[in-house]
Amino acid sequence: MTIGKMLDTDPIGEAHRLWVKHGWTDAADGMAAVTSLVRAQQILMQRIDVVLRPLNLTFARYEILMLLGFSRNGALPMTRMGSLLQVHPTSVTSAVDRLEAQGFVARLPHPTDRRAVLASITEPGRSQSATATIALNAQVFENLGITDNQVDQLRGVLRSLRANAGDF
Amino acid sequence: MTIGKMLDTDPIGEAHRLWVKHGWTDAADGMAAVTSLVRAQQILMQRIDVVLRPLNLTFARYEILMLLGFSRNGALPMTRMGSLLQVHPTSVTSAVDRLEAQGFVARLPHPTDRRAVLASITEPGRSQSATATIALNAQVFENLGITDNQVDQLRGVLRSLRANAGDF
DNA sequence: CTCAGATACTAGGGCGTGCAAGCAGGTGAG
DNA sequence: CTCACCTGCTTGCACGCCCTAGTATCTGAG
Structure with missing residues (x-):
């Protein structure tokens, strides 16, 4: 500066x-x-x-990989991801399109509902998201440039804001 | 809820x-x-x-109209707006393209530097941004869904974050 | 005065987000 | 069983952000 x-x-x-x-x-x-x-x-x-x-990731695609990685079978219906991540269904479609092209995710048919599509994380997807998490933790999340106390204040205020907006 | x-x-x-x-x-x-x-x-x-x-406005275009409306002659060079609003020069170009098409802004040649372009707010632009400000104040800014105290906390923490990031 | 380098803007493209519309597939009232 | 009505997903379009060139224009060292 x-x-x-x-x-x-x-x-x-x-x-x-x-x-x-x-x-x-x-x-x-x-x-x-x-x-x-x-x-x-x-x-x-x-x-x-x-x-x-x-x-070769964006935050939106990283979030999808983490969500799938944390889910029980490494797979979720598209709609479920949209509601968990609070993004529009079309955003999920386009993000999964790119992740699929990169080989980090595969589309699978839903076992019982033929309308639905499961996005499933692949081995390369797991590996890449693990690498990304290590880097993000070290280079961003562990030091936001404000004090720990301020981080807590921020989380508290934003939690209220989200709650009052009906977010959860 | x-x-x-x-x-x-x-x-x-x-x-x-x-x-x-x-x-x-x-x-x-x-x-x-x-x-x-x-x-x-x-x-x-x-x-x-x-x-x-x-x-027919977006927040990005609204910000440009307000910036121009507050400036001395209702006109600023494109680059100056980009640095004040902290957005990429190409974002300014595309936003001004649309504002110009809407008749809210006009492009004028810079009086001394022939490379530069001035964006200048028009009368319809002033009128529209005034209407927008009244609506935003009443429907958003006057009640964010958190307490006044929390608003102050938020501003304080984010001001630190921006300052430590070298933002001003 | 000249010309290499800086500066101001624009064009084109990738990516994210949201809306509207369309299609296939499920579902329940009758 | 049928048919109107949901649902899940995709496609096309608009808009915003940024990046990478590319074109004018300015500026200053020599």
Whole structure:
């Protein structure tokens, strides 16, 4: 970080000041919180992508591999994955398309419901996700750039937010 | 929220438990924090999109309109917007393409640098962003679904995270 | 003054997300 | 048993993000 950058004011603080100045005082804190959240998510996602890119994975595909790896038979119906990961069915389809092309996942017919498709993790998929987990733990999750106390605060607040949004 | 949903366990809590169970204890809290952040961002962005969709805006395009509206002459070079909003130059190009097609922004030549392009907000752009701000303040920012105290905690923690990432 | 290197923007493509529509397959009221 | 109605999945489209070139244009060392 340069001295110039250190002296720069926080853009989100600037926005907050403008909100108050325009009389939107009741909304200013919430606006700043949302904007911070969006920006923080970008920062962390970039760090994650840097770690996963050499492994030819994205966070979305990594999450699918971990979910399958943790499941009893290493296989789950597409719909079930979508609801567990809270993503749209079409996102599951496209992610599984790519994972299948990479050989990390295979599509299997559902034993009893011919509409359904099971995504099943392969051996290479297990191996790749294990490698990715080790790298993510060491390079991202073990040090987010905030104190342990702040990590706890963050988890607590976001848990409330998710709960109040009906997320679980 | 249904009773069934209320009794459901938090998927992120489940993931945290699995991380500890596999011996990745040092990374478990960070993993849970990051996953929570990603999910919270999705929830809030969905709420924002619902408000902005009837106005034919997205959050990215709304941010550009507000930035231009707040600037001295209602116009800024593309690069300047990219650095202020922390987005890639190509994202600015495509967002301005759409705003221009909608008539909310006009491209003007830079007075002294013929390489540069100024994006300039139009009257319809000002009007639309004002409408959007009123709606977002009332329907999202004034009530995020957490307490004022939690909003403050969130802002504080994320400000540290951004600062330590060299964001400002 | 010249020209190599920096800078501003755009084009094209990969990937993720969501909506709308369509198709095959299950299901229950009658 | 039949038929209208769900469900599970896929496809096509729009949009956002980023990356990698590529084209203009500017700038400064010599």
